[in-house]
Amino acid sequence: MPEVRIRKIATALEEIRHEGGPPAVQPLLRAAAMAVIENPFAGRYVADIQPFMEDLKPLGLDLARRLVAVLGGDPARVEGYGKGALVGSGGELEHGALWHAPGGYAMREVLGGAMAIVPSSKKVAGVGARLDVPVTHVNASYVRSHFDSMEVGLNDAPRADEMMVVLVMTTGPRVHNRAGGLAADQITGKDGLR
Template sequence: MPDVILRKISRVIEEIFHEGGPVPAKSLKRAAVMAVIKNPFAGRYEPDIQPFMEDLKPLGLSMAEKLVEMLGGADQIEGYGKAALIGADGELEHGALWHAPGGYAMRELLDGSNAIVPSTKKVGGVGARLDVPITHINASYVRSHFDSMEVGLNDAPRADEMMLVLVMTTGARIHNRAGGLAAADIKGEDGLR
């Protein structure tokens, strides 16, 4: 398989203090790391693309490590998500290659994270934006942590590139009050509840 050719990495961190209501005791931090790489399959149909997932694993781990550092350590992380934005000469399936390398990298660094890492992917042009879904790291049904973070770069992805994204958060949405399973009530048996 071809090497991963990295053009750039971008890091973004948001700190949210309130959404119009009272200021909570603790702010919410959301962070994203975006890697823009050359799409080795751009412009052609390649039947066997799965081996490229192995090539992406070191990049996924490096990105996850950056996120943990940005947010103050693995013990601070409560939510996560991943995404891929594929340039116009690629196909949606190329973004699906990010599922395992991106998801497993985050779960490897976050002890006990049982929930599937939510994801999205799309084909888009330079400057396209993408909403990355976020859920709780241990139980997908924790409604307070259903969130998203919009990401994008003004010069990516070029037609022959992919932008791979990992997102982590330090908590629930500010002012969450939609009910459902509370993080304190997670049983941790199946990644759902």
């Protein structure tokens, strides 16, 4: 299995106080952790790429722990999450799909067994590209107040032979959410949906 070669890791934190309405009682925090790594499959077709998912697991745990720390250190404070991958032009979309399990399960583990599927986005792109990472509630995907996203990107990544893998966590619903649907305090927590 290829070694995960990290060029750099970056974190970003947003503190959202309002979206044009009254100031929130508690600002929403959105944070992203991004790792720019060498794509061991860039420039060629490799049939069996699944073993690289195992290699990515420690990186997933590291990024998930960094996010909890950036958000104050208490995993119970995290209410939303998502993941994504930007693949450099020498790679293919399927290389970004290798981040699904290592990124998602890492966040679930660090958060103490979150129930909901971790939403994801991925694309092949050039240096400086941006990615919208979708976010849903950590225990119930149908909690509409927590449908969100965070735009991420770095000015020098991904290079053609790289990938940028991303995890995002949030501390609550969208500021000024009022679109109805299942409320967070109505979650039954049995199936990851409701």
